[in-house]
Amino acid sequence: MHYLVLERWSRGDSSFHRLDARVKIAALLLYLVAIATTHPFRWSAFAAFALLVLSGVIAARLPLGGMLLRAAAVLPFTATFAAISALAGDTDAAFRLLARSYASALGVLLLAASTTMPALLHAASSLGFPRILVLVLQFLYRYLFVVTDQAQRMRSAALCRGSALRRGAKRERFRAASGVLAVLFARSYEKAQGIERAMLARGFDGRIHLLSSPRLAWRDAAFLGLAASATLGLRFLLTISA
Amino acid sequence: MTPLIDARKVRYRYADGTLALDGVDFQLFERETVALLGPNGSGKTTFVLHLTGLLHGEGIIRVCDLAMSKKNLPKIRARIGMVFQDSEEQLFLPTVLEDVAFGPRNLGLSPEEATRRAKLALEQTGMEEAAARAPYHLSAGEKRRVALAGVLAMSPEILVLDEPTTFLDPPAERDLVRLLRELPQAKILVTHDIPFARALATRAVFFEKGKIAGHGSIDDVVRRFQWEI
Numbered sequence: 155m156h157y158l159v160l161e162r163w164s165r166g167d168s169s170f171h172r173l174d175a176r177v178k179i180a181a182l183l184l185y186l187v188a189i190a191t192t193h194p195f196r197w198s199a200f201a202a203f204a205l206l207v208l209s210g211v212i213a214a215r216l217p218l219g220g221m222l223l224r225a226a227a228v229l230p231f232t233a234t235f236a237a238i239s240a241l242a243g244d245t246d247a248a249f250r251l252l253a254r255s256y257a258s259a260l261g262v263l264l265l266a267a268s269t270t271m272p273a274l275l276h277a278a279s280s281l282g283f284p285r286i287l288v289l290v291l292q293f294l295y296r297y298l299f300v301v302t303d304q305a306q307r308m309r310s311a312a313l314c315r316g317s318a319l320r321r322g323a324k325r326e327r328f329r330a331a332s333g334v335l336a337v338l339f340a341r342s343y344e345k346a347q348g349i350e351r352a353m354l355a356r357g358f359d360g361r362i363h364l365l366s367s368p369r370l371a372w373r374d375a376a377f378l379g380l381a382a383s384a385t386l387g388l389r390f391l392l393t394i395s396a
Numbered sequence: 397m398t399p400l401i402d403a404r405k406v407r408y409r410y411a412d413g414t415l416a417l418d419g420v421d422f423q424l425f426e427r428e429t430v431a432l433l434g435p436n437g438s439g440k441t442t443f444v445l446h447l448t449g450l451l452h453g454e455g456i457i458r459v460c461d462l463a464m465s466k467k468n469l470p471k472i473r474a475r476i477g478m479v480f481q482d483s484e485e486q487l488f489l490p491t492v493l494e495d496v497a498f499g500p501r502n503l504g505l506s507p508e509e510a511t512r513r514a515k516l517a518l519e520q521t522g523m524e525e526a527a528a529r530a531p532y533h534l535s536a537g538e539k540r541r542v543a544l545a546g547v548l549a550m551s552p553e554i555l556v557l558d559e560p561t562t563f564l565d566p567p568a569e570r571d572l573v574r575l576l577r578e579l580p581q582a583k584i585l586v587t588h589d590i591p592f593a594r595a596l597a598t599r600a601v602f603f604e605k606g607k608i609a610g611h612g613s614i615d616d617v618v619r620r621f622q623w624e625i
């Protein structure tokens with residue numbers, strides 16, 4: 155039904171996927187801090203951190219090319235700032251900016267592609283992330299499906315009734331499309347209202363009481379130990395060697 | 397005997413001006429199973445939404461001797477379990493088990509007790525295998541059953557089921573009839589499925605244009621309103 159690549163990847167079945175989301179979050183946080191605090195951040199540092207993540211990508215049996223490509227999605231944002239630095243004559247800073255953000259994005263992507271959103275949110279809340287934040291994310295995720303689902307259905311319905319057969323003027327097509335968009339939002343809104351009603355009927359009082367999280371297994375602990383020592387080790391080696 | 401549900405002169409107009417309920421009087425007594433029949437758009441769903449205070453129009457509604465007021469709403473919602481016409485709306489938590497445990501947790505039960513009840517309810521509805529799956533990826537009939545489990549897990553005193561048999565395959569419908577027969581609760585079944593209503597209901601009321609146009613035994617009502625194919 156849904157074509158979100160990340161969603162599909164995250165439902166994969168590798169031992170990396172099966173690690174407890176809490177240790178993956180902890181490892182990611184360590185990794186991000188290490189990247190941010192490694193000085194100087196040269197090619198060697200970039201390569202070392204990237205290799206670290208890529209070993210995770212391989213362990214999770216995720217498509218290497220697809221991951222590298224998708225992590226590049228952050229580049230346009232940092233590129234602007236990098237360009238400013240470069241124009242100001244500080245090409246080193248420009249490189250650092252791009253390399254750091256790309257390496258960070260790779261790490262975040264690895265977490266997102268190897269952990270289902272529900273597991274991620276669950277872990278976030280049991281790690282003490284603010285409840286309201288987790289709740290909002292949870293609804294965002296739920297409603298994302300509501301909206302994409304509605305859109306998908308409307309599209310199929312339109313196609314079944316031959317909407318692709320007629321090629322109207324651009325202007326007319328634009329008008330039709332905007333009408334459809336309005337209906338999409340109205341329908342999604344009604345759905346959202348229905349969901350709210352269903353929650354209220356089951357006694358929802360504004361707080362979601364989650365079931366308790368399972369205990370960490372020894373392999374989760376082992377992973378965290380490994381990831382932490384690799385990340386911190388890298389960081390110290392890179393700083394000392396400089 | 398005081399009725400479990402006592403609704404008098406309920407009137408409701410939607411924001412767009414549609415008069416959906418036009419003076420409905422209705423009672424539900426202990427151990428009864430009442431079928432709400434009637435044409436599309438006659439106000440059945442609108443009416444049952446009033447019973448849990450999800451809509452409120454004019455008129456008086458009492459549930460288990462509690463007046464419909466903001467203060468009483470949590471108590472009322474703990475007593476009426478409602479399965480919605482569109483069960484997809486009922487499911488919003490990441491996994492089936494968590495979704496089914498959502499109601500019991502709201503009742504203030506411990507995670508362990510909520511899990512125990514959720515598992516039991518999933519067993520009752522034949523969905524225990526799906527406990528770890530994401531509810532919105534299930535088939536329509538499976539969603540239905542999970543939604544029902546979510547309500548059963550709260551052990552309400554009254555069950556309100558809006559079109560419970562749509563999307564169910566014949567064996568699942570048969571299982572549902574068997575399950576509902578075993579449950580001691582008073583029930584309201586909103587349905588177009590006459591064999592299903594016949595199998596369970598002790599009486600029927602017929603909605604028409606926002607009013608109750610008649611009531612009696614299922615066979616009476618079906619005959620009077622020619623309510624069969």
Ligand SMILES: Nc1ncnc2c1ncn2[C@@H]1O[C@H](COP(=O)(O)OP(=O)(O)OP(=O)(O)O)[C@@H](O)[C@H]1O
Nearest residue numbers: 410411412414416435436437438439440441442443
């Ligand atoms: N959100 C809404 N806004 C405006 N009108 C509505 C809304 N929901 C329902 N209605 C209207 O209220 C009337 C009663 O609707 P209701 O859903 O209660 O009917 P129903 O008896 O449950 O029908 P069905 O058998 O098709 O489920 C209908 O005319 C319907 O168009």
Ligand SMILES: [Mg+2]
Nearest residue numbers: 440441442481
């Ligand atoms: Mg209805």
